[in-house]
Amino acid sequence: MWVFGEQEIQEAISLDMEVVKAIEKGFFTLVEKRVQVPPILRVDLSEYQGEVDVKTAVVKGEPYFAVKISSGFFNNPHRGLPSGSGMMILLNVETGFPEAIFLDHGYLTDIRTAAAGAVAAKYLALETIQTAGMIGAGTQARYQMKALALVRSLDQIRIWSRSRERAEDCAKEMKTELGVRVEVFPHPEPVVRGSDVVVTATPSTTPLVQKEWFHDGLHLTAMGSDSEYKQEVEVDAIASADRLICDDREQSFRLGELRSAWDEGRLRNKEVTELGDIVAGRAPGRRSNKEVTLCDLTGVGVQDTVIAIMAYHRLKQQKKGVRL
Amino acid sequence: MWVFGEQEIQEAISLDMEVVKAIEKGFFTLVEKRVQVPPILRVDLSEYQGEVDVKTAVVKGEPYFAVKISSGFFNNPHRGLPSGSGMMILLNVETGFPEAIFLDHGYLTDIRTAAAGAVAAKYLALETIQTAGMIGAGTQARYQMKALALVRSLDQIRIWSRSRERAEDCAKEMKTELGVRVEVFPHPEPVVRGSDVVVTATPSTTPLVQKEWFHDGLHLTAMGSDSEYKQEVEVDAIASADRLICDDREQSFRLGELRSAWDEGRLRNKEVTELGDIVAGRAPGRRSNKEVTLCDLTGVGVQDTVIAIMAYHRLKQQKKGVRL
Known part of the structure; x- marks a missing residue:
């Protein structure tokens, strides 16, 4: 399994027209019913003005799918921390084995959301x-x-x-x-x-x-x-x-x-x-x-699967990451 | 954030009475309504006789909670792979930031399930x-x-x-x-x-x-x-x-x-x-x-949170893991 850190992810992929086009295609597969999108898993931590979402989507024909954990804790800025964090995990669709972890602290979510x-x-x-x-x-x-x-x-x-x-x-x-x-x-x-x-x-x-x-x-x-x-x-x-x-x-x-x-x-x-x-x-x-x-x-989870697969290909091409 | 591999996790924690007692206490907190357990996120990959579950539970008073991805792909043995895999992620309850990842391929699930x-x-x-x-x-x-x-x-x-x-x-x-x-x-x-x-x-x-x-x-x-x-x-x-x-x-x-x-x-x-x-x-x-x-x-997700916190304490005591 590959683990990628935030900086190498940011160097490998950023908000550009290629990302926008990939996300656009993701929305297309979604309405074509070629995507399985289970309901979001949501944790509410209102005590800390926080929430954690887990999203996933399986796109037919893709070898991997992403499970994404994303958090928003709106007191974090008072602690000098960004409100959002999280990571993405890419799983093999045929074996369930984890293929890659993106320790992106929400970066991939930021760009796939912006792309939408x-x-x-x-x-x-x-x-x-x-x-x-x-x-x-x-x-x-x-x-x-x-x-x-x-x-x-x-x-x-x-x-x-x-x-x-x-x-x-x-x-x-x-x-x-x-x-x-x-x-x-x-x-x-x-x-x-x-x-x-x-x-x-x-x-x-x-x-x-x-x-x-x-x-x-x-x-x-x-x-x-x-x-x-x-x-x-x-x-x-x-x-x-x-x-x-x-x-x-x-x-x-x-x-x-x-x-x-x-x-x-x-x-x-x-x-x-x-x-x-x-x-x-x-x-x-x-x-x-x-x-x-x-x-x-x-x-939508399909955006996560699309961006994670794209990031994975680029990071592997660039020989980045740690194999664990 | 700390990342722990399967072998060091197995060395640090195994199925013993301490684990059984911790899980027992977990069931107690569950009926005491001191646990938030959102419904499981489930991905069915029947094409591959596979399924992926994501479970989580927040136990009142604990500084962390686990998000667990676990998979069962019942064709894997024909490929020479174990049917189950997965990982656990520990998040900080006050900031949502990831604290630790356990690349356990389902080991912690195995022992927390056995303990129940x-x-x-x-x-x-x-x-x-x-x-x-x-x-x-x-x-x-x-x-x-x-x-x-x-x-x-x-x-x-x-x-x-x-x-x-x-x-x-x-x-x-x-x-x-x-x-x-x-x-x-x-x-x-x-x-x-x-x-x-x-x-x-x-x-x-x-x-x-x-x-x-x-x-x-x-x-x-x-x-x-x-x-x-x-x-x-x-x-x-x-x-x-x-x-x-x-x-x-x-x-x-x-x-x-x-x-x-x-x-x-x-x-x-x-x-x-x-x-x-x-x-x-x-x-x-x-x-x-x-x-x-x-x-x-x-x-139940509370078992995952209990075992992940216990594993984290032991692994840190033993100065194991990689900081990323």
Whole structure:
């Protein structure tokens, strides 16, 4: 069995179009029913504002599948630690034997999650955009902007974060890494009103985004909600969107941003499209410059299996890792 | 993070009374509701006669908890590989950060599972026994006999296995390791009829043990069934037992040996006691020399957390492992 450390993983694989394409293909296999995705195993450690998820997915025809442990402990930053951690384990599909362990502390999750945002934006954002908005300024919010920049060119980024300090820090990073103008706002409203694409990536449990701020042509990707108690966008706003898209319908209705609207019966007369169906050409992407599109991404095990197999091939090519 | 290999784990911890006592305490904390045990994540790979389970449990007051991946691929022996594999991962309960990985290929599962059998036999087998019976002669069946020998003295072992060859090999091992007389039988009937304690530890999907073979004073531990399609003991036999015991009621009814009887409504008027309640003294153990007791063990995440923490302490004391 091979064990890979975080640094060599980061050197071998990063967020680029090859990753985006692989994740896009993953969503396609998902709607083609060529993937077995058991329900997530979830540990809630509310005492420590923490949660641990274990996800897996078996993709037909692939020799390995990933089991991923990912954690989010929202008190960690007060201890000087990142909130997220975790690892991926690749198992042989014919023997069950472990093939590789990626001690990535959540890095592969970060890039496969961001790549899903790029896939959503590729099909759903306006072809030409000026401004992207960030609701949240943490690691994933930043990756989302880098992912967006792979599929659309950007002039400006608007940022709101509960922590002004983090927003300012994020602004610096975005300026340097993406070479765009960046403005920090003390309220989410001007961020949403003034952006063609908005990504929400917070652990919020109360809605931050209101219906009144929606405008023609907006594409919003809601990343943050992945549990029964999180919510970033108010139900009225969700119900008002012209198009609702998600990565996995069952999971979105149970854990995602769409959960609250689903629970309140507000999706009864709404079509909710899975991203894979758009990738497969069975459902349209953006249909007009006016449409407001909202994509709820909860994260699906197939993304983990795809990224882990890709990382494994690259790391082996580069003769990295320790054999144990 | 620490990574431990199979050999150093085997050197640091083996099946002994200290392990049995720790697992016994684990069952106690379970019924005291001091444990969070999310439902198992299960991957079925029936194409390869394989399955992968991920289990976890958080025990209140413990600084770490285990996430365990365990696999059983029943074609592996034809490839010259053991059917079971897997690993355990210990996570910090306050930060979610991984603390240790045990590359044990299922060894810790083997001993924690055997230890549960010892706990069941301690409270449920006759005080004095002559003969123990094995239905199945694989790794876990053998561990079960070693576990039984920790809590009862044995004169003789009777073995039945679908594979005569494996039964003979097992007989040799039992003779050498436990210093008892051993006899191999071509049918399970004389094994059950002639044994005071019987352990079933097969992946059978059709019942092997019949009601007619039950006799006064018998204690049977059913280890094998841990999924919706496995069954080792016929429903009539289960319904005829004087006492039914299990490790976790909800799990046994869903995945364990009790599932079939539960599904057929045969447990409606039967009391099913959790092993932890017997350990806690809230339910009696064996009440008479006549009683037939049947204990269904499906394996609970709390056993993994208990054994992983114990292994971690011992391995650190012995300055073993690789820091990554």
